[in-house]
Amino acid sequence: MDDKTLQALLDATAPLIELAVAEDIGPGDATSTATLAPNALLHGRITAKEHGIIAGLPVAEAVFRRVDPAITFTAHVADGQEVAPGEIVAEVVGPGPSLLAAERTALNFLQRMSGIATLTRSFVAAVATTNATILDTRKTLPGYRVLDKYAVRMGGGVNHRMSLFDMLMVKDNHIDGAGSLALAVERARAQHPDLPIEVEVRTLDELRQALAIEPPLDRIMLDNMDLNTMREAVAITAGRVPLEASGNVTRARVKDIAETGVDFISIGALTHSVKAFDLSMKIQPVDKATKTDPAARIREVKAAFGNRLVILGHHYQREEVIAFADFRGDSLELARRAAQTDAEFIVFCGVHFMAEVAAILAKPGQRVLIPDIEAGCFLAETAAEPVVAEAWRLLDAALAATGSSADAEITPITYVNSDAELKAFCGRHNGTVCTSGNAEKVLKWALSQRPRVFFFPDQHLGRNTAHKLGIADAEMLLWNTRRPPSAEAIQAAKVILWPGACNVHQRFRVEHIHAMRARYPGIRVIVHPECKAELVALADDAGSTAYIVKQVEAAPAGTQWAIGTESRLVHRLQAEHPNQLILSLSDVPPFCANMSQITLANLAEVMDALARGELLNEVTVEPETRHWARVALERMLSL
Numbered sequence: 001m002d003d004k005t006l007q008a009l010l011d012a013t014a015p016l017i018e019l020a021v022a023e024d025i026g027p028g029d030a031t032s033t034a035t036l037a038p039n040a041l042l043h044g045r046i047t048a049k050e051h052g053i054i055a056g057l058p059v060a061e062a063v064f065r066r067v068d069p070a071i072t073f074t075a076h077v078a079d080g081q082e083v084a085p086g087e088i089v090a091e092v093v094g095p096g097p098s099l100l101a102a103e104r105t106a107l108n109f110l111q112r113m114s115g116i117a118t119l120t121r122s123f124v125a126a127v128a129t130t131n132a133t134i135l136d137t138r139k140t141l142p143g144y145r146v147l148d149k150y151a152v153r154m155g156g157g158v159n160h161r162m163s164l165f166d167m168l169m170v171k172d173n174h175i176d177g178a179g180s181l182a183l184a185v186e187r188a189r190a191q192h193p194d195l196p197i198e199v200e201v202r203t204l205d206e207l208r209q210a211l212a213i214e215p216p217l218d219r220i221m222l223d224n225m226d227l228n229t230m231r232e233a234v235a236i237t238a239g240r241v242p243l244e245a246s247g248n249v250t251r252a253r254v255k256d257i258a259e260t261g262v263d264f265i266s267i268g269a270l271t272h273s274v275k276a277f278d279l280s281m282k283i284q285p286v287d288k289a290t291k292t293d294p295a296a297r298i299r300e301v302k303a304a305f306g307n308r309l310v311i312l313g314h315h316y317q318r319e320e321v322i323a324f325a326d327f328r329g330d331s332l333e334l335a336r337r338a339a340q341t342d343a344e345f346i347v348f349c350g351v352h353f354m355a356e357v358a359a360i361l362a363k364p365g366q367r368v369l370i371p372d373i374e375a376g377c378f379l380a381e382t383a384a385e386p387v388v389a390e391a392w393r394l395l396d397a398a399l400a401a402t403g404s405s406a407d408a409e410i411t412p413i414t415y416v417n418s419d420a421e422l423k424a425f426c427g428r429h430n431g432t433v434c435t436s437g438n439a440e441k442v443l444k445w446a447l448s449q450r451p452r453v454f455f456f457p458d459q460h461l462g463r464n465t466a467h468k469l470g471i472a473d474a475e476m477l478l479w480n481t482r483r484p485p486s487a488e489a490i491q492a493a494k495v496i497l498w499p500g501a502c503n504v505h506q507r508f509r510v511e512h513i514h515a516m517r518a519r520y521p522g523i524r525v526i527v528h529p530e531c532k533a534e535l536v537a538l539a540d541d542a543g544s545t546a547y548i549v550k551q552v553e554a555a556p557a558g559t560q561w562a563i564g565t566e567s568r569l570v571h572r573l574q575a576e577h578p579n580q581l582i583l584s585l586s587d588v589p590p591f592c593a594n595m596s597q598i599t600l601a602n603l604a605e606v607m608d609a610l611a612r613g614e615l616l617n618e619v620t621v622e623p624e625t626r627h628w629a630r631v632a633l634e635r636m637l638s639l
């Protein structure tokens with residue numbers, strides 16, 4: 001978060017903290033001052049009790065410091081980061097009565113803001129594979145506008161207008177009052193020529209009137225339309241004016257709404273129907289707190305096992321976890337390293353598919369463990385083997401009509417971010433695997449084998465890589481599982497792309513690149529190829545996480561970077577290269593929720609179990625799948 005955003009948040013919060021402290025503490029916390037010694041130092045752990053997104057840590061810190069400047073507040077996560085149940089969000093140390101007096105007020109802010117961020121993130125994730133952007137509204141708690149909207153941004157949403165004064169929005173009441181839509185717009189524009197203007201329409205007839213206005217409006221809001229009408233509205237508008245869907249947007253409907261092709265979806269519920277995020281604070285004396293340190297246990301077990309155990313860590317892992325990795329890398333480097341190590345136990349700090357690759361490539365007797373067996377990958381989950389196999393059957397049928405077959409004409413490539421079953425599918429059908437580090441080489445090889453490629457699950461990596469080889473969009477076909485393409489479309493396609501995407505990398509937008517370049521002329525923009533093609537085209541460079549790391553390492557002091565990939569890597573690069581300016585491309589840096597599932601606590605549990613002779617969270621793959629997945633992976637590693 002930049003200093004200006006932080007200051008704006010704290011300025012908006014200061015009067016609210018005064019009100020809250022006055023109503024809760026008033027002349028003093030009667031119980032705490034009566035029961036606790038005034039100077040006894042206590043230690044408090046603020047812990048998440050459910051899965052969600054944290055927002056409001058600077059506000060919680062400001063509350064503690066307002067109650068007693070002697071309190072120290074240490075955040076263990078950043079705003080916008082996903083946390084798991086049991087995870088420590090922050091620690092506070094200070095005089096006991098002060099800690100307990102501040103606790104409720106600090107948590108009230110943190111719980112409300114994290115509730116908004118968590119709800120927002122669930123909507124953002126639901127539309128991640130579409131082009132729609134989730135917006136908030138003015139339906140915020142009175143007085144809390146800045147806080148509520150900040151929390152929406154931390155959840156990955158985008159703010160709509162802040163207030164009535166920063167954007168013109170002509171609604172039904174204005175239209176009815178002015179007499180006509182055109183007249184209302186004319187009057188609004190005449191008085192405020194510099195403000196952007198949006199018009200709300202209730203029918204397709206009103207939409208046509210709005211589209212006829214010159215110069216074109218900045219945005220049109222489709223109020224409470226059903227899906228078919230929205231689809232028609234998108235077709236009529238044909239990209240001339242951005243469209244916003246509004247009204248009755250629920251989690252169950254939001255993806256369908258996004259798939260109509262609208263550009264924005266505004267949701268009042270993000271801030272008017274807030275469910276507080278469950279957090280608690282437990283207090284203990286300072287000396288007791290230091291005895292339950294998971295890092296100490298990890299160090300102990302690691303030392304006892306020596307080179308019988310290796311810890312591998314992906315670049316997106318938390319700082320405190322990656323600190324224990326014997327080797328850190330991108331998915332390609334980790335796959336190679338896993339295949340080379342002779343250690344008996346491989347503890348994989350990454351997501352499940354990465355540990356699965358290690359298990360597939362493991363030597364006899366080697367065991368692979370993961371601190372959280374549930375740490376999946378949003379992208380990998382967009383493609384299940386039976387659905388891909390069904391698409392393959394349809395491809396086969398379409399090519400059979402020309403006297404050929406899928407096996408004769410198509411090389412399947414699965415991005416490594418996929419289940420073992422899909423890798424096995426590629427092994428069986430003469431295909432292979434790729435990572436973001438070798439996708440170009442793999443695609444070239446695949447097209448040298450057969451004239452077509454079926455690439456899954458990441459449509460963007462597939463498209464970006466095909467562009468590098470000079471393949472035009474017209475030669476690519478985006479698969480649609482609900483409405484499979486026609487046989488003619490299949491026969492005309494060179495690269496068939498699965499419609500999957502990573503929700504973390506979809507949060508970067510072209511506006512971020514423009515804003516960065518306007519603010520830092522000469523800044524180098526580098527993005528991961530899981531970002532949309534329009535971003536890759538506009539960026540200075542694109543590549544895997546290891547590629548990004550290498551570019552930064554090779555750059556001279558003074559270089560400025562805006563990086564479009566997961567935030568923990570970006571923060572680490574900045575810490576390791578203080579002579580360069582290294583920023584996240586997005587003003588709200590995205591964290592990978594799946595990678596966040598690996599914590600110091602669950603790494604310590606796995607290590608502790610190992611010390612007791614137990615294999616906790618072992619990753620295994622059943623032999624037949626493992627055989628074919630290994631065929632596909634070894635094909636990749638031999639290229």
Ligand code: 13P
Pocket residue numbers: 329330331332417435436437502528530543544545546
């Ligand atoms: P890398 O291949 O760059 O490690 O990327 C893996 C990944 O999951 C990116 O989101």
Ligand code: SF4
Pocket residue numbers: 351376377378379380417502503504505530566592593594595
């Ligand atoms: Fe999967 Fe995206 Fe996380 Fe990478 S960043 S592990 S693709 S969800």
